[in-house]
Amino acid sequence: MTVYSKVYCIASGPSQADCTVKFQIFVGNDPRHRLDVNYLDRSIIQLGAVRSVLPAQRDDPRSLLDACIAFYPQHFRDCPSLRAVEKQLRQVRELDFRLAGDTTDDWKRLRTEAVDAFKTLQIFEAPLRKMRLDGLLDSQSFSFRGAVRVAATWLRGSNALGVDPLPESRIALPPLPAAPDPHSRRSA
Incomplete structure (x- = not known):
């Protein structure tokens, strides 16, 4: 492989x-x-x-x-x-x-x-590294907010990640859906 x-x-x-x-x-x-x-x-x-x-x-x-x-x-x-x-x-x-x-x-x-x-x-160019999934999963459902934040930071060229910055006009991320409230119940 x-x-x-x-x-x-x-x-x-x-x-x-x-x-x-x-x-x-x-x-x-x-x-x-x-x-x-x-x-x-x-x-x-x-x-x-x-x-x-x-x-x-x-x-x-x-x-x-x-x-x-x-x-x-x-x-x-x-x-x-x-x-x-x-x-x-x-x-x-x-x-x-x-x-x-x-x-x-x-x-x-x-x-x-x-x-x-x-x-x-x-x-x-982008390096490929195995993602750490700790913190991306919660007890109710899969949370992708952390992954989207990391991707958005990389696309914006954060100096902490050591990548060349891209102009803000290049970034078109869709709005994140509202996270479900695990404490609320739908009434049937």
Whole structure:
């Protein structure tokens, strides 16, 4: 079983305020470092049959670029080398750069051509840690207020959590429903 430690949310749109998350890249180890995709936009077709990218080395700075090319090739359609790489990867499910001796010449060209398009993506990063559920459950019903407060704090970029702040306009949390009063009884 793969244990994931980080997720990237990849979005595109005219501006940060108007972008839509298209897919997620989960970073895991099993035992090799790997990037796996989860599509939120079902219209995206990955490069060939690629569902996982295995970088040549752990924390390779090019691995996120490689994963975005493999998982979202439509975004890089103006790159001349994309067609050649697409033909080479038609049946490949895992793009393993360690087996490929880092990369082929076509992929190296594609990386270079893709940099400008890559920089136009909106990429959000979040560490994945096991939640402590103590205090989230009460005797009457599941209470999600604590989890919502933690998520809202993270989204607002609390310095205590060590994340970059996002503008307040980006946060659109629905109002919380009123908590049921455990001492009141409904009359039948």
